[in-house]
Amino acid sequence: xxxxxxxxxxxxxxxxxxLLDEPDTGLDLESISELEALLRAGxxxxxxxxxxxxxxxxxxxxxxxxxxxxxxxFVFQASxxxxxxxxxxxxxxxxxxxxxxxxxxxxxxxxRSTEAPVASPAxxxxxxxxFLTQGIAILRKDLVQELRTREAVTGTxxxxxxxxxxxxxxxxxxxxxxxxxxxxxxxxxxxxGGMLGFGRAFAGERDKGTLxxxxxxxxxxxxxxxxxxxxNYCLMLALAVVALPVFGAMFNLPxxxxxxxxxxxxxxxxLAVVGTLFxxxxxxxxxxxxxxxxxxxxxxxxxxxxxxxxxxDALGSxxxxxxxxxxxxxxxxxxxxxxxxxxxxxxxVEE
Amino acid sequence: xxxxxxxxxxxxxxxxxxxxxxxxxxRGLRRQIEELTRAGDEHPH
Amino acid sequence: MQHSGDVAPSSQLGQAxxxxxxxPGTWTLLASAFTFAIMLVALYATFLYxxxxxxxxxxxxxxxxxxxxxxxxxLAFVVVFVGSVGYLWRQTRGWxxxxxxxxxxxxxxxxLVLVTGSIWARPVWGVxxxxxxxxxxxLVLWFIYVGYLMLRGAIGDRERAARAAAVVxxxxxxxxxxxxxxxxxxxxVHPPATTVAESGxxxxxxxxxxxxxxxxFTALYVFLLRFKMVLEGxxxxxxxMERDRTS
Numbered sequence: 001x002x003x004x005x006x007x008x009x010x011x012x013x014x015x016x017x018x019l020l021d022e023p024d025t026g027l028d029l030e031s032i033s034e035l036e037a038l039l040r041a042g043x044x045x046x047x048x049x050x051x052x053x054x055x056x057x058x059x060x061x062x063x064x065x066x067x068x069x070x071x072x073x074f075v076f077q078a079s080x081x082x083x084x085x086x087x088x089x090x091x092x093x094x095x096x097x098x099x100x101x102x103x104x105x106x107x108x109x110x111x112r113s114t115e116a117p118v119a120s121p122a123x124x125x126x127x128x129x130x131f132l133t134q135g136i137a138i139l140r141k142d143l144v145q146e147l148r149t150r151e152a153v154t155g156t157x158x159x160x161x162x163x164x165x166x167x168x169x170x171x172x173x174x175x176x177x178x179x180x181x182x183x184x185x186x187x188x189x190x191x192x193g194g195m196l197g198f199g200r201a202f203a204g205e206r207d208k209g210t211l212x213x214x215x216x217x218x219x220x221x222x223x224x225x226x227x228x229x230x231x232n233y234c235l236m237l238a239l240a241v242v243a244l245p246v247f248g249a250m251f252n253l254p255x256x257x258x259x260x261x262x263x264x265x266x267x268x269x270x271l272a273v274v275g276t277l278f279x280x281x282x283x284x285x286x287x288x289x290x291x292x293x294x295x296x297x298x299x300x301x302x303x304x305x306x307x308x309x310x311x312x313d314a315l316g317s318x319x320x321x322x323x324x325x326x327x328x329x330x331x332x333x334x335x336x337x338x339x340x341x342x343x344x345x346x347x348x349v350e351e
Numbered sequence: 352x353x354x355x356x357x358x359x360x361x362x363x364x365x366x367x368x369x370x371x372x373x374x375x376x377x378r379g380l381r382r383q384i385e386e387l388t389r390a391g392d393e394h395p396h
Numbered sequence: 397m398q399h400s401g402d403v404a405p406s407s408q409l410g411q412a413x414x415x416x417x418x419x420p421g422t423w424t425l426l427a428s429a430f431t432f433a434i435m436l437v438a439l440y441a442t443f444l445y446x447x448x449x450x451x452x453x454x455x456x457x458x459x460x461x462x463x464x465x466x467x468x469x470x471l472a473f474v475v476v477f478v479g480s481v482g483y484l485w486r487q488t489r490g491w492x493x494x495x496x497x498x499x500x501x502x503x504x505x506x507x508l509v510l511v512t513g514s515i516w517a518r519p520v521w522g523v524x525x526x527x528x529x530x531x532x533x534x535l536v537l538w539f540i541y542v543g544y545l546m547l548r549g550a551i552g553d554r555e556r557a558a559r560a561a562a563v564v565x566x567x568x569x570x571x572x573x574x575x576x577x578x579x580x581x582x583x584x585v586h587p588p589a590t591t592v593a594e595s596g597x598x599x600x601x602x603x604x605x606x607x608x609x610x611x612x613f614t615a616l617y618v619f620l621l622r623f624k625m626v627l628e629g630x631x632x633x634x635x636x637m638e639r640d641r642t643s
Contacts, residue, residue: 277567281560285550294546295564298539299571302578309585325581333574340570344563347484358458358515362465365508366616373623380630387637 003027007035014042020051024058036062056088068095134219138227142201143234152197152204153238160193160243164250175252179316182251187308189243190236190268191300197235198275199292201228202283211283215349225345229276236268259314259323266327267307270334274299277341280348299337306330424622431615438605438612446605458516460606464613465509466534472502472617473541473569480565483558489632490625492558495565497624499544501617506538529580536575540568554635 003026010018024032039049039062053059059066060080066088068076075095083091146152167185205211214224244264248255278295282288310326442460449456479495482488513531514524525531544564551557598606 274567277563281547281563284556285547285560287550291543291547291550294539294543298536298543299567301536302571302574305578305582309582329574329578329581336570336574337567340567344484344566347559348563352454352519354515354519355455355457358512359461361511361515362461362508365504365511369504369620370623373620373627377627377630380627380634383634384630384637387634387641391637391641 004031007038011038011042014047016047018047018049020049020053022053023051024053024055032058056092057085060085060088068092070096131220131223135223135227135230138214138219138224139230142227142231146231146235152200153235156193156197156235156239157242159196160189160239161246163189163192164243164247168250178251178253180312182247182253183308183312183315186243186247186311187267187304190239190264190307191271191297191304193239193243194232194236194268194271194275195293195296197239198232198272198279198296199282199288201232201276201279203279203288206283221346221349222342224349225276225280225342228279229272232272232276232279233269236272237265240264240268253315254318255315257314257318259318259327260311262327263307263310263314263323263330266330266334267303267310270303270307270330270337271300273334273338273341274303277337277345277348280345302329302333306333427615427622428619431612431619434608434615435612438608441605441608446602447599449602452520455516455519458512460609461613462509462512462516463606464609465505465512466530467610468613468617469502469505469509469534469537471614472498472505473537473572475621476502476541476544476565477569480562480569483562484566489629492562493625493628493632494621495558495562496548496628497621499541499561499565500624501620503538503541503545505617506534506541509534510538527583529576529583532579532583533572533576536579537572540564540571544568554632 003023007023010020023035027035049062051059051063060083063080066076066078066080066083067074068091076091078091164185167188171181171185173181202211205214244255244260247253254260275292275296278292282291282295285291306326306329310323310330313320313322313326438460442457446457446460448454449459475498476495479491479493479498482491483495485491510531513534517526517531518524544561547564548557548561551560
């Protein structure tokens with residue numbers, strides 16, 4: 001019953017490309033014939049259908065092109081017209097035999113020849129272009145999703161503002177304390193708000209069941225990290241755009257100066273760099289809501305110190321250059337952690 | 352000096368407690384290995 | 397991973413594991429004896445050889461164990477970094493054991509650093525805690541590596557836990573110098589409220605005592621490390637045997 005429902009759902013909107021994964025599972029003979037009739041009436045003739053099956057006979061009957069995948073590589077491909085069940089069975093046994101296994105492991109996979117063996121300038125440019133396209137594709141997907149639901153950005157902003165409110169009540173600062181205290185409260189809000197948002201970068205994918213797909217797709221791992229980082233950074237900037245004016249108004253502080261803006265831009269970037277990385281690390285962990293802050297906060301200490309010190313300086317003495325060393329430290333932190341994260345990211349998402 | 356004594360006491364208690372912990376873990380693991388070995392011998396697969 | 401032809405019989409694995417652990421070996425006995433001996437010598441030096449300090453008196457003797465523990469804790473975390481990089485590079489169990497063992501010992505030592513630091517601060521500075529650069533960085537370090545151990549505990553699969561931990565191990569280590577720098581600058585911007593009573597300086601006997609303590613604790617660290625790594629090897633055997641049994 002489930003299977004028929006799933007099939008009906010898949011055919012509902014007349015897809016251009018139909019992906020079938022073992023479509024005959026759980027179906028009796030009669031239902032299989034019905035399915036075949038349904039597919040032949042429309043999709044099999046008009047659209048592209050890609051079907052994965054272990055039933056050689058079924059595949060041969062329905063398909064135009066038959067291919068055998070072994071360990072992620074196409075080891076056999078032929079037109080269905082040129083095959084009989086016997087020849088297909090023989091081919092199958094041959095390519096999945098011991099010898100073939102050893103040979104496939106030894107030689108570089110033929111189908112992954114998009115990576116040029118010699119890194120010529122042209123191929124390097126092509127690879128960089130591909131990298132960029134992949135990254136932008138993932139980023140666009142995330143941004144479009146977020147723009148539609150606005151869940152993450154709303155949640156983050158409201159939470160950060162609430163944090164500011166709680167700090168105001170908890171610390172009840174008097175006006176002289178405002179610059180130093182305010183800077184601290186602001187960055188605490190950014191961190192706590194940010195932590196809520198960062199987790200969704202990968203945990204959100206996992207919850208929707210799309211994380212596996214994302215990892216299986218032949219993306220350059222770094223492209224994935226960069227895309228998620230960019231998405232998280234956009235989230236933080238959105239937070240800053242709302243929180244900064246509100247903060248400035250509430251506590252009567254001169255927030256719109258270059259030093260403060262630069263600190264916010266750099267500080268939120270630094271947080272996003274670490275946050276995105278740990279979001280990936282903790283995505284599959286049972287206690288991830290606890291683990292992300294536990295891992296993130298100690299490593300974010302340089303960011304907290306630098307950002308709040310720089311902001312406090314700027315708010316307290318606008319126009320002074322005291323913030324510069326802190327900004328330098330923030331930049332150094334971001335650069336170093338970013339570089340390390342790029343290198344390490346591949347190891348996190350190996351499955 | 353009380354503080355001097357306290358500091359060194361903490362250190363040694365801590366170290367010995369850790370050693371004791373390691374020892375009991377080792378014993379537990381050895382026991383598990385023996386059990387698994389016996390189970391493996393009885394039901395070879 | 398299915399090895400269709402080469403399943404090691406559980407009994408073989410078990411025998412190997414138990415026998416390798418139960419034969420102490422001359423080397424281990426010698427090393428343990430050396431560790432014990434040098435620790436005794438160092439303790440003698442700390443309490444009876446080194447003079448009382450000019451400003452702080454006898455309480456100053458905490459310094460020797462506090463500083464030694466601190467140095468060894470930092471060393472332990474360097475080793476965690478090495479183990480993490482090694483594992484990411486080679487993927488063999490040994491590197492993972494090295495990282496995990498060193499992290500545990502490092503956390504233990506860091507905890508002791510913080511506690512002895514606090515106990516020392518009380519009579520000398522009148523406070524239980526001071527946010528000076530070194531103590532604060534030690535606290536941050538403690539959190540980083542406690543997080544490391546928590547993460548290891550939270551992931552069930554052995555390889556994935558090792559890989560995730562290795563990533564944190566590398567990142568944590570890279571973060572430490574920057575953390576220290578930021579805390580140090582922060583300290584100069586916000587100097588402590590009370591002037592910290594400094595010590596008078598180290599006499600030659602004190603230097604020798606400190607050196608002895610450092611050597612003794614290094615030997616202790618190595619001893620604990622090896623002990624823990626053997627333990628992890630045993631744990632691996634259990635893991636493998638259980639996996640073979642259910643496969």
